[in-house]
Amino acid sequence: MDEYDLVIIGAGPTGLFATFLAGLRDIKSVTLEALDYTGGQIPELYPEKMVYDVQGIPKINATELRDKMYEQAKLFDGEIKLSSKVTDIIPDNDEYIIEVNGVKEYKCKAVLIATGIGDFTPRKIGCPGEDEFKGKGVDYTVKDITKFKDMVVAIVGGGDSALDYADELSGTAKKVYVLHHSEKFKAAEKTLDAVMNNKGISLMMNTSVTEIKGDSKIREISTINEKDKTTGSIKVDALVIAIGHVGKANVFKSVNIETSKNGRTILVNNEFQTNLKGIYAVGDGATAAGEPVHPIIAIDGANAYIAINFIKKYLTPNATMFGGHSSSLNIK
Numbered sequence: 163m164d165e166y167d168l169v170i171i172g173a174g175p176t177g178l179f180a181t182f183l184a185g186l187r188d189i190k191s192v193t194l195e196a197l198d199y200t201g202g203q204i205p206e207l208y209p210e211k212m213v214y215d216v217q218g219i220p221k222i223n224a225t226e227l228r229d230k231m232y233e234q235a236k237l238f239d240g241e242i243k244l245s246s247k248v249t250d251i252i253p254d255n256d257e258y259i260i261e262v263n264g265v266k267e268y269k270c271k272a273v274l275i276a277t278g279i280g281d282f283t284p285r286k287i288g289c290p291g292e293d294e295f296k297g298k299g300v301d302y303t304v305k306d307i308t309k310f311k312d313m314v315v316a317i318v319g320g321g322d323s324a325l326d327y328a329d330e331l332s333g334t335a336k337k338v339y340v341l342h343h344s345e346k347f348k349a350a351e352k353t354l355d356a357v358m359n360n361k362g363i364s365l366m367m368n369t370s371v372t373e374i375k376g377d378s379k380i381r382e383i384s385t386i387n388e389k390d391k392t393t394g395s396i397k398v399d400a401l402v403i404a405i406g407h408v409g410k411a412n413v414f415k416s417v418n419i420e421t422s423k424n425g426r427t428i429l430v431n432n433e434f435q436t437n438l439k440g441i442y443a444v445g446d447g448a449t450a451a452g453e454p455v456h457p458i459i460a461i462d463g464a465n466a467y468i469a470i471n472f473i474k475k476y477l478t479p480n481a482t483m484f485g486g487h488s489s490s491l492n493i494k
């Protein structure tokens with residue numbers, strides 16, 4: 163069994179930065195990622211979007227940002243293992259044994275959980291036809307806009323993802339509908355403005371999808387107005403269901419890690435330690451307040467910086483808390 167000081171679970175933006183930081187602080191680490199690629203939400207949910215809110219980078223394509231994060235993570239030869247889903251964390255005296263894909267693979271002194279929104283299980287509508295037409299016109303993300311060229315597309319949802327997709331697709335699709343079950347959207351002001359001012363998008367408030375119909379592919383959706391209960395139908399070529407993910411803080415059966423009331427995030431203290439000694443959590447899937455207040459790369463990264471410093475102190479009690487400015491470290 164390979165032994166490490168630290169096992170980092172998840173190679174999304176937070177896990178990648180933590181990998182770099184562990185190297186910066188001379189912590190022997192391995193990062194385990196369930197998927198066969200790194201970057202977490204970026205490749206999964208917005209590979210083609212531009213990102214503007216990373217310090218020092220005015221504007222960058224999300225996939226390019228992920229590639230740079232990977233390059234940074236590998237600066238100190240930090241080990242990153244793909245297709246490695248952590249299925250359990252087993253206490254072993256003061257250490258932990260990490261089970262990967264059902265097999266006990268690693269032993270470590272500390273664990274940093276950076277599993278974000280989990281394994282990207284999309285929330286479903288739960289109507290007839292949803293499973294039948296999945297992949298035959300029913301999608302849960304938009305990864306390639308060109309796939310929707312000249313199509314009539316209905317998008318279900320009222321948050322940032324749904325409205326972003328609508329705005330993006332309106333330039334490529336023939337027609338875009340947004341169906342939202344309530345009368346208020348839950349999106350950022352700028353996103354909302356863009357959609358409200360986009361004449362290519364038809365907004366259908368208080369509207370839910372009740373059935374998805376078709377033959378070898380989707381042809382039509384049935385709808386209901388939640389307020390006056392009138393029913394209707396729309397002929398569509400594609401349906402994008404963007405109503406979030408079933409976020410569930412990872413449950414590792416051999417340890418009882420405390421989570422928020424809704425079970426979606428792991429609770430941490432101001433050192434990013436969970437209720438268990440030696441197990442830390444950071445990123446979109448960890449919070450002191452129940453829900454992540456700022457689920458963005460810069461904040462998650464800053465928190466990873468603090469977490470790694472506390473982990474360093476945990477592993478080496480006489481180490482200094484701050485490892486020094488990177489510009490002073492003579493990194494080759």
Ligand SMILES: Cc1cc2nc3c(=O)[nH]c(=O)nc-3n(C[C@H](O)[C@H](O)[C@H](O)COP(=O)(O)OP(=O)(O)OC[C@H]3O[C@@H](n4cnc5c(N)ncnc54)[C@H](O)[C@@H]3O)c2cc1C
Nearest residue numbers: 172174175176196202203248277278279445446457458459
């Ligand atoms: C549409 C959209 C646009 C966004 N735009 C921006 C933006 O412009 N700027 C910004 O700063 N932020 C943006 N974000 C948010 C940003 O992507 C997240 O804050 C960030 O991805 C969180 O990183 P994370 O590593 O904590 O979690 P995640 O990105 O969710 O990554 C977690 C990783 O852990 C892995 N994992 C889960 N369980 C296990 C397991 N048991 N074993 C091994 N691996 C596991 C997952 O496969 C995943 O790769 C956006 C998010 C979305 C959805």
